[in-house]
Structure formats: C-alpha cells, structure tokens
Amino acid sequence: MQTNFRWAITQAIDEEMERDKSVFVLGEDVAASGGSFGLTRGLLEKYGEMRVRDTPVSEEAIVGLGVGAAAVGLKPIVEIMFMDFIYLAMDQIINHAAKMRYMYGGQVSIPLVVRTLAGGGFRTGMHHSQSIESMFGHVPGLKVVYPSTPSDAKGLLKSAIRDPDPVIFLEQKTLMSVKESIPEGDYTVPIGKGKIVQEGNDITIVALGICVSQAVRVAKKYENSISIEIIDPRTVMPLDKEIIKNSVKKTSRLIIIHEAYAPFGFGSEVAAIIAEEGLYDLEAPIKRIASKFVPYPVGTGEDFIMPSDEDLTNAIEQIMRGE
Known part of the structure; x- marks a missing residue:
C-alpha cells in the first residue's frame, strides 16, 4: 500500500506504543493538536493523556523530562517542533x-x-530551516538518523525507539508528502547501515535526506552516458563507512551532497574518510555540494541557498573531466 512519509512516522510510533507500554510521546502540541505536521494524530484518542503528553513551550524542560523518564526505565519519544529550537535543549x-x-x-x-x-x-526563514545534524554526530553517546523515504523512516524510527541509547531522529519537512509502498507487518531498518539507491560504475554520489531524491533526479539525465551510483547513508552516526569506501573503490570518483552547510559538516567527514582510507582509489578531486554559508532568508531567497540540481549537474560534469 502506498504510504506517505508523514503516516509512516505515525504508524511507527503507534505500533511501538501498542507493542511496548513503556513508550510514550511528549512535546509541544503533540496531543489534541496532533503534533507538527500532524505526525501524532490519533495517538491521544488511542492511548490517553498519560502516554501522549502536551508540554509547556520549553525545549530544555521537554528533553530534560525525557532524559529523566528514560533513566528510570521508560522509553520517551520527544518531539521538538523544529530542529532550530533544539539549541535550547x-x-x-x-x-x-x-x-x-x-x-x-x-x-x-x-x-x-x-x-x-x-x-x-x-521558505520559512533562518529560525525554521536549519540542518545541524553534524553537531550531534560529533557527540559520543548519540546516534543520529536521517531517513529519506517513508519505508526507511518507519523502519528506522522503530529501531530508534527500541535502541537502549539516545537517538536524534531527523524528519525533513519537504519529504512529508512523499509516497511509496512500505512493507507490511512489523519490520525494522538497522541503524548504521546505508543502502545503495542506484548502482553505477563511473561516479559515487553520497546524498543525505532530501538530497537523495535530488541525486536520483539529476542522475536520470545521464542514464545513457554516465553510470552513477547513489548511496544513502540513512544514518549520520554511526556512519556506514564500508558502503561508501567500497563504492568509491569501484567508481574512483566521489560527490557528496547534503542540505547542511559545508564547513565542518557531514560532507567533510565523508571526504576525510576517503582521503584517509581510499585516497589511491580516486581519479579526480572529491566534490562537496551544500547550502551556501549564510543564514536562510525568508521566501524565495531560500532557493538560492539550498543545493540545486544545477550545482549537482556541474559537479558531475567537472568530476568526469577530472577537475
């Protein structure tokens, strides 16, 4: 059955709450309002206010409550409305x-x-549009998950809820309406295991989050001329280094594309891994594509900040020329 990203998230939470009574949800407007983008709709009616809790507008208090509850044996799912607000926690x-x-x-x-x-x-501006996953990838003890498809979102969220350690789970806003067929019944996707979205022999593109579908779209233009392999790591930390190294060993060229800024980011880490462990496999310099290093503007100006299809097209053509 075709399921969108939004409902895949809701299904994962619902199924885990039904499976395990220690799982509960808390956050701003998660109860009667159904959460940001409706991601917790129906849970209050099914599980009651003891397990679906609205909180005051205080991210530090919300996460602090979650940490304390987890320490005494519960399994809290904390919702922070926008990633930008997570700085407060x-x-x-x-x-x-x-x-x-x-x-x-x-x-x-x-x-x-x-x-x-x-x-x-x-296009909601600099306080509602940030991608700061690399900050959490830098912290020992945290796992950081960033799915790009509904099936992965559901399977990875179920794995995150069952994990004994804290997990930062990122949901890209523009993916919410994306649909695909997802497996029936109970299934999980392992944290720390990437996947090959598309096989190829000439270029490896490592793409994260919304940039995975962007890479697929751009690669389609070259399907008769350049063989492009697309890797979706799915998890920022732990990162599946082997799937990336094996792909680069085959293709000899690497492009990394992600929505966050380039300096000290996810792309920098992937490039460093290949520089340290796969340098002699390369036939061209590594390319990184990311958002421009400025705060996100409100409105259409955002379109000039985020990585574009043109950016990726130029990188593909440059790397094939050895530039």
Whole structure:
C-alpha cells in the first residue's frame, strides 16, 4: 500500500506504543493538536493523556523530562517542533542524555528518541530551516538518523525507539508528502547501515535526506552516458563507512551532497574518510555540494541557498573531466 512519509512516522510510533507500554510521546502540541505536521494524530484518542503528553513551550524542560523518564526505565519519544529550537535543549542532550551511560559505568541506559523537523524547502526563514545534524554526530553517546523515504523512516524510527541509547531522529519537512509502498507487518531498518539507491560504475554520489531524491533526479539525465551510483547513508552516526569506501573503490570518483552547510559538516567527514582510507582509489578531486554559508532568508531567497540540481549537474560534469 502506498504510504506517505508523514503516516509512516505515525504508524511507527503507534505500533511501538501498542507493542511496548513503556513508550510514550511528549512535546509541544503533540496531543489534541496532533503534533507538527500532524505526525501524532490519533495517538491521544488511542492511548490517553498519560502516554501522549502536551508540554509547556520549553525545549530544555521537554528533553530534560525525557532524559529523566528514560533513566528510570521508560522509553520517551520527544518531539521538538523544529530542529532550530533544539539549541535550547543542547545541555540536556549533550551533557546528560549522551553521557549518563558513561557517567554511571553502564548501569543506566537512556532509551530516548528526540524527533525533530529539519531542513528547508518551506521558505520559512533562518529560525525554521536549519540542518545541524553534524553537531550531534560529533557527540559520543548519540546516534543520529536521517531517513529519506517513508519505508526507511518507519523502519528506522522503530529501531530508534527500541535502541537502549539516545537517538536524534531527523524528519525533513519537504519529504512529508512523499509516497511509496512500505512493507507490511512489523519490520525494522538497522541503524548504521546505508543502502545503495542506484548502482553505477563511473561516479559515487553520497546524498543525505532530501538530497537523495535530488541525486536520483539529476542522475536520470545521464542514464545513457554516465553510470552513477547513489548511496544513502540513512544514518549520520554511526556512519556506514564500508558502503561508501567500497563504492568509491569501484567508481574512483566521489560527490557528496547534503542540505547542511559545508564547513565542518557531514560532507567533510565523508571526504576525510576517503582521503584517509581510499585516497589511491580516486581519479579526480572529491566534490562537496551544500547550502551556501549564510543564514536562510525568508521566501524565495531560500532557493538560492539550498543545493540545486544545477550545482549537482556541474559537479558531475567537472568530476568526469577530472577537475
């Protein structure tokens, strides 16, 4: 059955709440209003206000409550309305959730999922459009998941909820209406395992989030001339290095495209891995494509900030010329 990204998220939460009574949801407007973009619709009616909790507008308090609940054996799913607001909860996530297993010598686990809406595409400006996944990938003790399809979103979210450690789960806003057939019944997608979206022999494109469908779209223009392999890591941390290294060993060319800014970002890490562990496989310089390094403007100006099809097209043609 065709299911959109939005309902895949809702289904995953619903199924895990039904399977495990220790799972509960909390966040701003997650109960009667059904959450940002309607991602928790119907859960209040089914599970009641003890397991679907509206909170005050305080991201630090929301995540702090989640950390405490997880420490005593519950499995909270925290919703932060937009990723931009997660800065207000950084202390709770980085200094508490990520470190408590280490601080207590493994006696405490924190099975906490922090879901948040990431990225641009809605032209809503610099406080509602950021992608800061690399910040969390830099923190020991955190897992960072960024699905690009409905089936992966559902399977990865179920894995995140069952994971004994804290997981930052990113949902790109413009993917919400994307539909595809998803497996029936209970299934999970392993955290830390990337996938080959499209096989090829000439260029490897590593794409993250919304940029996966962008890579597929641009690659289609070259289907009769350039053989392009597209890798979706699905997980920022832990990163599936082997799938990327094996692909580059085959193609000898690497392009990385993601929505976040380039400096110190996900693309930098992938490029460093290949520079350290696969340098002699390369026949051309690595290309990174990312958003322009300025705050996102409101309105159509955003279109000039995010990585474009033209950016990727130029990179493909340049790398094939060895530039």
